[in-house]
Amino acid sequence: MKKRLQYTLAGSISLLLSTSCFAGHHQHHGKEVIMKNLETGKIIGSVMVNSYDDDGVVFTPHLSGLTPGIHGFHVHQNGNCASSMKNGKKVLGGAAGGHFDPEETNAHRTPWSEKGHEGDLPVLYVDEQGNATQPVFAPELEIEDIEERALMIHAGGDNYSDSPKKLGGGGERVACGVINK
Numbered sequence: 001m002k003k004r005l006q007y008t009l010a011g012s013i014s015l016l017l018s019t020s021c022f023a024g025h026h027q028h029h030g031k032e033v034i035m036k037n038l039e040t041g042k043i044i045g046s047v048m049v050n051s052y053d054d055d056g057v058v059f060t061p062h063l064s065g066l067t068p069g070i071h072g073f074h075v076h077q078n079g080n081c082a083s084s085m086k087n088g089k090k091v092l093g094g095a096a097g098g099h100f101d102p103e104e105t106n107a108h109r110t111p112w113s114e115k116g117h118e119g120d121l122p123v124l125y126v127d128e129q130g131n132a133t134q135p136v137f138a139p140e141l142e143i144e145d146i147e148e149r150a151l152m153i154h155a156g157g158d159n160y161s162d163s164p165k166k167l168g169g170g171g172e173r174v175a176c177g178v179i180n181k
Helices: 002-020
Strands: 027-037 043-052 057-063 069-071 073-076 084-086 089-091 124-126 136-138 149-154 173-179
Touching: 027 149, 043 173
Parallel strands: none
Antiparallel strands: 027 043, 027 173, 043 057, 057 136, 069 124, 073 149, 084 089, 149 173
């Protein structure tokens, strides 16, 4: 019950932020990012990426087939979702590189922090049926900065810290898409 309340609260906060904050603002630069399951290569849906004047970016998912719960959700440095090798092991989505960090902070923080990766997004909420539809808002991003970069969903949640595990503890990469120009 506590976990379900936590998920519902996270989804409600994201929806509130993404809708009420933009009354009277103009939407620009809508882009659809096709997301694929990194293990199977199958399309699991899309994420609409929109900017609102200079007030940040809203990511609106239309995804299915994900594990219920909260997932780490990030913009990664490279616009490539292919696998790569690291220490002799295959890393799904490894060609996407690390989180988008143009200021080279080398720190994983909250999406509204100016002291962390710019690619750190609010968590993605997936309902009990495996669907993600709740929008999330990233106030520190501009859409022009994230074009040609990867949008990544991780297996686990995100605590917006590098402790106790680096990069929020999200773990393996499970789905990816490229934000095209």
